[in-house]
Amino acid sequence: MAARPEGTPCWADAMFNDIEGAKTFYGEVLGWTFGESSSEYGNYTQAYRDGKAVAAVVPPMPGQDGSQPSAWCLYFASPDVAATAEKIRNSGGTVVMEPMAVGDFGSMCLAQDPAGVVFGVWQPGAHEGFELEGETGSYAWAEVFTREPAKSDDFLTSVFGYNAKKMAVEDMDYKVFDLGGEMPVLGRITMTPEDFPAEVPSYIQVYFAVDNCDQAVDRAVKLGGQKAFGPMDSPFGRFAAIVDPQGAAFAVIDTRTTVGDVPDMF
Structure with missing residues (x-):
């Protein structure tokens, strides 16, 4: 797949206290199936539609008390997540999770715009993002x-x-x-x-x-x-x-x- 231009929505995930409940809900509503949880990456679990990756669900990170409300996070593509993080700061936004590598899957950061909108930035590696878009369940x-x-x-x-x-x-x-x-x-x-x-x-x-x-x-x-x-x-x-x-x-x-x-x- 050709690299998505910077700023293109490329992935979505959400944190849930009840992962099994989330799987049941989205499985029924959107027809998703789910892969194996990745214990190395906080039990991050990808969702699939027709065998293609469409999103992911993840439990709270260690140390979080689970009081944070669940919310979907949209990620925007970047060829250089560190450079995008710097642009975020220079444009009045806040980097709430510094750029970090996620194995060989890619690199990410989480940020907030000046109005408080939370979003993610994803620099693809082995994981390029959505494998299906615009089709049922994606x-x-x-x-x-x-x-x-x-x-x-x-x-x-x-x-x-x-x-x-x-x-x-x-x-x-x-x-x-x-x-x-x-x-x-x-x-x-x-x-x-x-x-x-x-x-x-x-x-x-x-x-x-x-x-x-x-x-x-x-x-x-x-x-x-x-x-x-x-x-x-x-x-x-x-x-x-x-x-x-x-x-x-x-x-x-x-x-x-x-x-x-x-x-x-x-």
Whole structure:
């Protein structure tokens, strides 16, 4: 596989207190199977769809009390994680986990933008990232939900060299970022006090593709998840936001069921 351009979403994982519960939930909702836990790397466990790596789950690290809420973390590709970490600092962000090698799989760091959005950076080695994208049960899209859009926008364009375009969406401040091509790689939504309680921090929402949005939501709710938003039609697909039983937020989208015209961008 050719190296992904810097700033391309390339991987997602989440930490769960109850790993077996997470496996059951995502196995049922997204059709994932799971590999063997890697004890050498904190029992990191990869998830697969049709035999291809799509995400990973991991228990809390030694010393953590398990009080941290579960959350999905999106990683962006980098040819040099140390150089990207320096750009993060110079652009007003915070490196919360310094660059480190993960065996021969690659190198990573964790960071936070000036608005508090947490994300990861991945420099691939043997593990290049998603082996399946845009297909059922795999990564489809991601959006930065931020309370301080100007800070997040400036940071993202500075660190990853994105081009930013505003999308003409009624009653919503929405931008998309691209890397010079026609296809955007990331969305950004402004969080308003009316729609998001003060206790909800800025975050990145990861979308996974499904065959039927409504059925995926029904499965999630039956397994103890909560529907946060939707299902709703859009020009990009029918989608819904879900909170899993351990508190991790994510979204599902059926990209084949579209309604309406794609909004203009400028």
